[in-house]
Amino acid sequence: MIGKLLIVDDQAIFRQGIAKMIGEHELGWQVAGEAENGREAVEQIAALQPHLILTDIRMPHMDGLELAEYVHRHHKETAVIILTGYEDFKYAQAALKFGAIDFLLKPCNEQTLIEVLGRAYEHFREGMLRAQRQAADRRALEEHVVRSLLLGLPCDDRLAQRAGAAYAGKELVLLRVESYFPPGKAYRRADLGLLQFALFNMITELAECPPYHGRLVSVRHDRFALFTELVEEEPARGLEQRIAEACRTYLGLAVTAHRCGPAGEPEGWSGLYRGAEEQRAVPAAEPPAPRLPAANVTRIREMQTELETRLVLGQMAQVKEQIEAMLGRLPSMPPEDARIETLSFVMALGRTVSRLFGGEEARFDVAVPIESLPALADTGAIVAFAQERAERFLAQFAAWQEDKNRNLVTKTMAYVEEHYMESCSLAEVAEKLHMSGTYFSKVFKRETGDTFTNYVTKVRMEKAKLLLSNTDMKIFEVAAAVGYDDPNYFTNVFRTTQKISPTEFRKRHR
Template sequence: MRGSIMIVDDEPLIRKGLTKLIESNDLGWVVAGEAGNGREAIHKLAQVKPDLIISDIRMPIMDGLELANYMWEHCSHTMVIILTGYRDFEYAQAAVRYGVKEFLLKPCPEDDICRVLRQAYTQFQEKSEYQEKERRALRVREDHAVRAALLRLPPLAGGEVLRTEELLEGHVFWLARVDTFLPEGKEYRPEDGPLLQFAVVNIIEELLEASSSLERWITVEYGRFAFFMEPASDHVRFFHELCETVQRLLGISLTTLSLGLVSSAEDVSSMYRRHELEAPASMFTLTGSPLAFGREADEITVSGTDAAVTTAPGTIDETKVRTVQAEITSFLLLGRHAELSAFLRQRFWEDLHASMPQCRADALCLALAIREVLRKEIAATQDDWDIGTEIQKLRLMVSREEVGEWVMERIAVMEQTLASWLEERNSRLAERTIRYIEQHYEQECNLVSVASQMHLNPNYFSNLFKKQTGESFTSYLTRFRIDKAKMLLTNTDMKISEIAEAVGYTDSNYFATAFKQVVSKPPTEYRKMHQLNK
């Protein structure tokens, strides 16, 4: 994940120079906006939403120190780096009390700027990871609170009881239950339960992404899951698709049941208990997985008509899949495709000291993470990969070497898929980039952000675009914007500043300079000449 930067300086050339430096180095940052002074920066905060601000100390209207003070009071989550001259250094030091992370003494060597930005990105990344962990921890606490309400257990400390009311009221309560992990026609064994459960979790989460109506699901008791849906949504369609997909991929059947509209946390408990007393066990024939497995369950009890056993499985950690998925995505976004396979091989082989159940679980985690990235990032489907069949292959493996070979096969498939995708994408890079410029030229549309959209390293993207078009990306974008500005100058009475903004320039002075470089005349003179010839 890249961080966003706003550059604040009253000199356009300084802003341009910093932007070019950031775009031409892999520092983890994208320039999301610019401003000529502190007040302008504040006005743009809601639009740009920067993770980091680089600000000059001396500017008209509102200087860097005042901006740092404002950010400390109103947006303390945004980091600030101050640019200062030698004679202002002691003055700039006052900004320490406003949480300023670093000072850069002008003139700043490129190496110093890169070093500071890399350090800032490390802090940003650590902070983002911490926030994500906090978000997941909150979700787990909320799930426990909902479960406590359903089962009439003592509430957990931390204020989740009040939150539970907000989560449940006004939603339609659906219930589902696992019947067996040992369906006819499949050679599953009781110890395969954890792998099957985790496979179902991923199927469910894929379907949830496409369903804006689903608010929350939890494991109530082993094999029983509660879903809370928005009243206006098409519940039947969602659960039909869920049952069909799990049956098709795993050979496991599911049945679901609606218990009605929830009016309170106590109401949902009564609904659940009433169903437990009235409904025969045969009402459920749904075989799936505890949906929150890996987040809460330490032990799996596989129960059904043919077996009732308890297994101590290898831990399949949902968080681990998300972590690996994020790592793979990061390699793609930074254009480091060539390094990805080696990274994944090393990551897996480092865990081979684990027990065989854990080794199988780790292999499935890695394979599912690869599958998710290919599906989400490059829209690649793996129709030939049947999860149920692959799980059966894994469960029959008795050595770590066999599991390792299976993982290498999944990595090889990923390599082939990426290679085909890269070849097709790169062959049409100029076409796709030009189309993107046509749709976004009026916005921040710099080299790094567009290269990120194309999943390429900025330097590689820039070279490939020039090779295919004979023109640099920056030159093409400037010319395209100036052509749009000519049309506005010719056919409208808009102010120069309004035209500048309309074609993607936040600074009208910089726009005028760029216009003159391309047309050999300033925009005001161009307009006058056109009016004279009209």
């Protein structure tokens, strides 16, 4: 997971220096925006929704302490780090009561900045994981309540009302697995838990997408209740057909659907469920399998999030460590648990493939050989299977990465040529290329031998020299024409890079 950072300081050179340092290190942060003062930051917070704000204490219009108070009152989920000088430190400590998580004393060196942002990232990461676990707990309770309401079991009125509000306006669709033992498949009764796990995740993957925003609940081992948005423009039974086709193609299972109509009030759900059952009254063909724990669904998402974060940051060593750690846990598990863990891992790989470098057709590609999992009798065979899928995933990622990076430098240079007179920040270009700032920075430097910031500066200086040599534009006009709002800052950069002032350069080249 990558955190979004907003830098707030009235000195442009300091903001750019901080952004450059962050771009050159794998800190888990992406600079989402910059602001000159607290008032400007407030205007950006709603749109950017940063996870962290790094703000100076002394600024015009609204200082850092006032900004911290505003964030504490209106955006409690956003963390704040205060930049302060020694003379302001006691004043800055007042920000603690507004939730500031750390301080940076100016001037700060690169190592200190890395350490502080590293602590902030751990704070952010732990908070995100805690929120995921809490969401999983709420989801498990919600599923229990919905299941009870569908089956007509006793249920707490307060929880029932809460479920009714969550599912208000949705349509109820009852899904039924015709048989877990179709002809031509070697599935066994011991594999029911594994099959239900795969089925639940596959249907969830399809149903959660817009415009359906579906919620799936396991009612029995072969019955699932799907609550979806009412989609008037959709062709008849469009989602049900996609679910049936996916289950048949990837699992070899026949799944049928019965639309029960609008869910309505929760006290009426059991009647809708009974009505659907009575229309298709067929005795269950298999004994109940263990219900899918909500924790397993959450585990897939956690694996996927961790994989994607490390991949977009270019942390291939950590990706391989994550895979090796998962493989290392398998030998100590019973075969049944090892199969579930392996399937969770394989599905996380599949979702990552789809999100990062595949289309709809890649969504289940890694998970296609699920039917071979039950045939793996011992843990050693399961480990070998997981290893093979991991190697395929890494090979697929390497091919995608090579293709993606091939034209990155060319695209970047073309973009800079067209936009050097604008802000043209690392974060902006990385976003245009759908990359994290850290990863983009590393790739650009590896391919060109220079940092992105230095490259932009070189382009701007060359354009400035052309204007100084061939026009009568004033220095502040030249500065603005090549992307510098502050002519004094432009002059300093020009003098530093060209070893001569803009005025002297013009005298020598006119």
